[in-house]
Amino acid sequence: xxxxxxxxxxxxxxxxxxxxxxxxxxxxxxxxxxxxxxxxxxxxxxxxxxxxxxxxxxxxxxxxxxxxxxxxxxxxxxxxxxxxxxxxxxxxxxxxxxxxxxxxxxxxxxxxxxxxxxxxxxxxxxxxxxxxxxxxxxxxxxxxxxxxxxxxxxxxxxxxxxxxxxxxxxxxxxxxxxxxxxxxxxxxxxxxxxxxxxxxx
Numbered sequence: 001x002x003x004x005x006x007x008x009x010x011x012x013x014x015x016x017x018x019x020x021x022x023x024x025x026x027x028x029x030x031x032x033x034x035x036x037x038x039x040x041x042x043x044x045x046x047x048x049x050x051x052x053x054x055x056x057x058x059x060x061x062x063x064x065x066x067x068x069x070x071x072x073x074x075x076x077x078x079x080x081x082x083x084x085x086x087x088x089x090x091x092x093x094x095x096x097x098x099x100x101x102x103x104x105x106x107x108x109x110x111x112x113x114x115x116x117x118x119x120x121x122x123x124x125x126x127x128x129x130x131x132x133x134x135x136x137x138x139x140x141x142x143x144x145x146x147x148x149x150x151x152x153x154x155x156x157x158x159x160x161x162x163x164x165x166x167x168x169x170x171x172x173x174x175x176x177x178x179x180x181x182x183x184x185x186x187x188x189x190x191x192x193x194x195x196x197x198x199x200x201x
Contacts, residue, residue, distance in 0.1 A: 002131045004038045006106055006121060013102035014132025015091045018046070018140035020083055022165035023175070024158065024184045025148050026072040027083065029090035030139035032132050033066045033100055040064070045127040046137040051145075058142045061135045068135070069097035070143050079187040088113040094136075108133045155181055 006012055017029040043061070046054055062068060071093025073086035081089065088111075095105065095115055105112075105120035108127045112120055126133040145164050152160030158174045158181070165171070165183075175190050184190060 001039065001041055002043065002129060002134055004034065004131050005036060006123075006130060007104060009036075010103040011100065012104045012106055012132055013095060013098060014106045014108075014126070014130055014134070014136045015094065016108040016127050016133050016136040016140055017087045017090055018137065018144045019165065020087055021167070022185070023167050023171060023188055023190055024075065024160065024165035024181065025144065025151065026074045027078060027087050027090050028070065028072045028140045028144040028147070029087065029094045030068065030070050030136040030143070031091065031094040031098055031102075031105075032061060032068045032135040032139065033098065033102055034064065034132050034135065035066055038064065038131060040131055043131055043134050043138070045125075045134055046141040048128070049138070054138050054142050057135075057138050061139060065135065067099045068139060069094045070139065071095075071097065072144075075183055075185045078185050082187070083185075084111070085113070091115075106130055106133050108137065151183060155183075 013031045013033045015031045017027055019027045043057055071090045073090045078086045092115055102118060105118055106126060107120050107122045110122050110124050112122055127137040148160045148164040157178050159170045163171050172191060
């Protein structure tokens, strides 16, 4: 089972993001604070869980958490600031919405832009080590998948309902055939030869 705390007494918020490697849509982050000593035998890194388990855990996390929040940066912000900075900005947006102020942020990964007045620890593969980070990964992933499903119904040719905006073969073929939408990240390498795609459909 994953660890419940990094420190014995501090109020900790786990933070993670989803959608960094996508060609379209926002990058989404979540922050989660659990009660001290929280246990969950099922909760794990969202990438290790089935869609059905993620859906179940999403509800359980929201019920069990002291508080949780979602933040996102749009594809326009990603093009303006770059994907790494936008990922950190999305985490900041999530943290600032928490109704309880954490004393420590547990960040999945090895880099972060400090949040004002709150210390942080970067933990490589933290979503497979700490419950709060794993919970954040589940909330970010499920929120983003639901959003891309909704957008996918408006733009079915890109198959976002299935690929959530990631660079699958079908997604790239649709970009080549139909061009891009207002949700695509223009700063990303959308096609190997980067054709002139920047006309909104």
